[in-house]
Amino acid sequence: xxxxxxxxxxxxxxxxxxxxxxxxxxxxxxxxxxxxxxxxxxxxxxxxxxxxxxxxxxxxxxxxxxxxxxxxxxxxxxxxxxxxxxxxxxxxxxxxxxxxxxxxxxxxxxx
Amino acid sequence: xxxxxxxxxxxxxxxxxxxxxxxxxxxxxxxxxxxxxxxxxxxxxxxxxxxxxxxxxxxxxxxxxxxxxxxxxxxxxxxxxxxxxxxxxxxxxxxxxxxxxxxxxxxxxxxxxxx
Numbered sequence: 360x361x362x363x364x365x366x367x368x369x370x371x372x373x374x375x376x377x378x379x380x381x382x383x384x385x386x387x388x389x390x391x392x393x394x395x396x397x398x399x400x401x402x403x404x405x406x407x408x409x410x411x412x413x414x415x416x417x418x419x420x421x422x423x424x425x426x427x428x429x430x431x432x433x434x435x436x437x438x439x440x441x442x443x444x445x446x447x448x449x450x451x452x453x454x455x456x457x458x459x460x461x462x463x464x465x466x467x468x469x470x
Numbered sequence: 471x472x473x474x475x476x477x478x479x480x481x482x483x484x485x486x487x488x489x490x491x492x493x494x495x496x497x498x499x500x501x502x503x504x505x506x507x508x509x510x511x512x513x514x515x516x517x518x519x520x521x522x523x524x525x526x527x528x529x530x531x532x533x534x535x536x537x538x539x540x541x542x543x544x545x546x547x548x549x550x551x552x553x554x555x556x557x558x559x560x561x562x563x564x565x566x567x568x569x570x571x572x573x574x575x576x577x578x579x580x581x582x583x584x585x
Contacts, residue, residue, distance in 0.1 A: 393573075402474070402561050402576025403513065446512060457503060457526060458574060460512030 363447045368465040377434040379464050381447030384428040391452050392423060394432045396443040397463070403446065406432065437468045472496065474577035476562050482583045488550035491580045495543070495564030501525075503574065504537055504547050505561040513561055519545065552584045
C-alpha cells in the first residue's frame with residue numbers, strides 16, 4: 360500500500376472548518392483513500408473514503424486532487440467532539456488488504 | 471446495530487504471566503481483525519480472519535501470541551508469556567463480507583499493562 364504523510368498536529372477554532380491534508384504521492388490507480396479518526400480512549404471510527412471523485416457524507420467531505428497525489432478531509436463546522444487523531448490511509452479495495460495506520464494528525468478543536 | 475464488543479476493558483498483569491482478550495464482532499461480519507496500538511502510535515495489524523480462517527498473521531509474534539476464531543464468530547487473542555513491551559491497547563475490528571469498499575468497525579479496545 361502507498362505511504363501517506365500527514366502533519367502531526369493541527370488546531371481549529373470551534374465552528375470553523377477543519378481542513379486536514381494528506382499526501383500520498385505514490386498512490387496507485389486502484390488504491391482508495393480512506394479516513395478514520397480516533398477519539399481518546401476509543402477505537403478508530405470510519406469517516407469517509409474515495410477513489411478519485413470528491414465525496415461527501417454527513418460527517419465530512421473528501422477532496423482528492425486530480426493527480427490523486429494528495430487529499431484533504433474537511434470537517435465543515437468543527438465541534439469540541441471532533442478533537443481526535445485523524446488517519447489518512449490508502450489501500451487497494453480488497454478483502455485481504457488490511458488498514459495500515461500511520462501516526463495521523465492530532466486535531467485539537469479550540470473553544 | 472450493536473457494535474464490536476471487547477472484554478475486559480483493562481488488564482494489569484506481571485511479566486511472564488499469560489492473558490486473554492475476547493472479541494464479539496458485529497453480527498454477520500465475516501472479517502475480523504486484531505490490532506495492537508502502542509501509546510503514541512497508530513494501530514498495527516496482528517491478525518486477520520476471514521470467517522474462521524487466517525488471512526494474514528505476518529505481524530503476529532507467534533512465539534508468544536496466538537489467536538483463534540472458532541465457528542467464525544467470537545475470537546480470542548492470547549499472550550503467553552507477556553513481556554513489558556506488550557503493554558498496549560488491543561483493538562478488535564470487524565467488516566462485512568462485501569466485495570467492495572468495506573469499512574472496518576472497531577471495538578473500544580482492551581488496555582493491557584504489563585508490570
